[in-house]
Amino acid sequence: MGSRQVSTWQGKKVTVAGLGVSGIPAARVLHGLGAVVTVVxxxxxxxxxxxxxxLEAEGITVRLGDGSSLPAGTELIVTTPGWKPAKPLFLAATEAGVPVWGDVELAWRLRGPDAAPWLAVTGTNGKTTTVRMLASILExxxxxxxxxxxxxxxxxxAVLGDTTYDVLAVELSSYQLHWAPSLRAHSAAVLNLAPDHLDWHGSMEAYAADKGRIYEGNTVACVYNADDKATEDLVREADVEEGCRAIGFTLGTPGPSQLGVVDGILVDRAFVDNRHKQAQExxxxADVxxxxxxxxxxxxxxxxxxxxxxxxxxAVRDGLRAFRPDPHRIEHVQDVAGVAYIDDSKATNTHAAEASLAAYDPIVWIAGGLAKGATFDELVERSAKRLRGVVLIGADRALxxxxxxxxxxxxxxxxxxxxxxGAMSAAVREAAGLARPGDTVLLAPACASMDMFANYNKRGEAFADAVRALAERA
Known part of the structure; x- marks a missing residue:
């Protein structure tokens, strides 16, 4: 860590908002740079x-049970992503002219002069999978x-450690982007946009605007979903570097400056010499x-x-072949009596569930949980023709x-x-009774899990356990 960086921070009074996976490392890094750190x-x-x-044993001040008032003399707030912009602490900071950064902004500003460029990904669904695919391709x-x-x-x-990277594959949530005003990626993608986290952002417009921040200052490519016009609109509104290109991707035949699918082949009509006449396989x-x-x-x-x-x-082909998806993302558990059982517990909102339901036909659907303010009419209307039956569980199943x-x-x-x-075991048994050979029993809840389970992983594990128990009885 250079002496110039340390001197920049020496004695600076920084308040870190929130303990947790990003707050604690931020506090330690800032303290190590010589800042006077208070965690609230x-x-x-x-x-x-x-x-x-x-933290206090290391010389960092911590104030528990008091995350609302601004500590005297604060020159900068570094917040964990989950804290809402409307919190009194941030309103007080705005009044006092104190800037608020997230952990992403802090990392961006602490990069060295020869830092690896960032390839950034956001979207309502698919971020983690896409970033892991991207890392596999780069490797x-x-x-x-x-x-x-x-x-x-x-x-x-990643930016302060001893490992030197050529490029970073960066997953960014709307929360993180909200607090990252100076982030400028090499290239970035918005995968899709659907209502989510509206209680945090306050409106769909504010949510979309925060997602769109990922395109600001891109130097090479703004990648958008040609099948989701809202993502293209964000590209049009972005202020990018001269020469930065808009690159679309589509599940259909790609036009110039797009990637798409032709006869079962993923093809590129964007990064070829003559994109009007050429396509690169x-x-x-089947590699996906x-x-x-x-x-x-x-x-x-x-x-x-x-x-x-x-x-x-x-490398695209080899990286996709080497990639293995995380658990609980359209994970095939096993077949029982000619019926496939698929765990997509990660489908915690209607947009993710609709994508999952579009992948199978016919389906016995297991759904329900905490709706988080969502409505289900569009999801059901679009998926109705695929449904053999439905089993509902969870607090908001009536919706x-x-x-x-x-x-x-x-x-x-x-x-x-x-x-x-224990309701999951009953749900799997009921689904098995509705299913016929050739059907798919799909756990794609379209809801959060916390009414019944600690997280979506535990919900998916309960489903898989129930399927294996069903197989033993078969």
Whole structure:
């Protein structure tokens, strides 16, 4: 860490908002740079007290149970992503003229002069998968890289650690982008846009605007989803470097400056010598796992970012072949009595569930949980023709039941009036009773999991356990 960096921070009074996965590392980094760090945290539970004691032993001040008031003399706030912009602490900072950065902004500003460029990805769904695909492609090209941001290596570790990277594959949430005003990526992609986290952002317009920040100052390519006009609109509104190109991806036949699919082949008509007459074969649809439509879109976005960085076509193919998806993302658990059981517990909103439902036909759908303010009419209307039956669980299952009654009245529905963790076993048994050989039983809840489970992983594990128990009885 250069002496110039240290001197810049020496004695600077910085308030870190929130303990947790980004707050604690930020506090330690800033303290190491010579800043006078105070951490404020809303919670005052046993875990927080343990974390606070560790930080205070290092010379960092921690105020528990008081995340609202601005510590005297604060010159900068560095916030964890989850804290809402409307919190009193930030309103007080605005009044006092104190800037607020997120952990992404801090990492961006602490990069060295020879730092690796960032290939950045955001979107309502598919971010983690796309970034991991991108990292796999970059590795296949022989580049030193890491999947960072919301996943994998922390951004602060990536920019301050001993490892030297050629390029970073960066996943960014709308929260992180909101607090990253000076971020300027080499190239960036917005995968899709659908209502999500509106309680945090306040409106769909504010949510979309924060997603669109990822394009600001891009130097080579703004990658957008040609099948989702809202993402193209964000590109049009972005202020980019001279020469930066808009690159679309589509599940259909690509036009010039697009990547798409032709006869089962992923093709590039953007990064070729004559994009009006040429198309470069990159990989086969069969190289994408799983080859569900939305996952092919993820692969095209990853390929577009990699090609923007100069990666050769063979590396795209090899990287996609080497990639293995994370658990609970359209994960095939097993077949039982000729029925496929698919775990997509990660489908925690309607947009993700619709993508999952589009990948199979016919389906017995297991759905429900915490709706987070979502409505289900569009989802059910678009997916109704694929449904053999539906099993509903969770706190807000009635909202889905009402949408089914309006838009798919002929589809049989089993409404399990349960929110206990054991309900998943009953749901799988009921789904098996509705399914016929050749069908797919799909867990794609379209809801968050916290009414019944600690997280979507635990929900997916409960589903898989129930399927294996079903197989043992078969």
């Amino acid at each position: 945290n809303d919670g005052d539970d046993e875990r927080s007290r343990t974390q606070a004691a560790e 296949a090209a022989g580049l030193r890289t890491a999947a960072v941001g919301n996943i994998g290596v922390s951004l602060l570790d 990159l990989a086969e649809v 796992r799983p080859p569900a439509p939305h996952n092919i879109a993820n692969a095209l976005a990853a390929a577009a970012l990699a090609r923007a960085f100069g990666v050769p076509p063979a 889905i039941a009402e949408a089914l009654a309006r838009h798919a009245p002929e589809v049989p529905v089993v409404d399990l009036d349960r929110t206990d963790t």
